[in-house]
Amino acid sequence: MVFLLxxxxxQEDLSTNLARIFGSPNRDxxxxxxEALRAELGYAHYLAVLxxxxxxxxxxxxxxxxxxxxxxxxxxxxxxxxLS
Numbered sequence: 001m002v003f004l005l006x007x008x009x010x011q012e013d014l015s016t017n018l019a020r021i022f023g024s025p026n027r028d029x030x031x032x033x034x035e036a037l038r039a040e041l042g043y044a045h046y047l048a049v050l051x052x053x054x055x056x057x058x059x060x061x062x063x064x065x066x067x068x069x070x071x072x073x074x075x076x077x078x079x080x081x082x083l084s
Contacts, residue, residue: 003083007044010082014046017073022066029053030070046074 011031018027033049041048054067 005079006082006084010079014077021073022070
């Protein structure tokens with residue numbers, strides 16, 4: 001049996017949560033980096049976005065405590081509920 005992740009629903013879920021917790025500009029920046037990495041890697045890697053995101057000055061860099069919260073949101077996301 002093969003399961004596929006419904007990326008559209010995952011992205012909807014994450015967009016809602018990222019905007020609610022971090023604001024629309026930070027959500028939009030996350031997705032910009034995500035799309036660039038997806039084009040580079042050839043697959044979606046939700047956590048890989050955090051490394052380039054944290055190095056940007058606009059996000060507060062490595063001292064921004066919200067990065068821990070953002071990684072927690074991603075790690076604890078119910079991906080299994082989005083399998084089809």
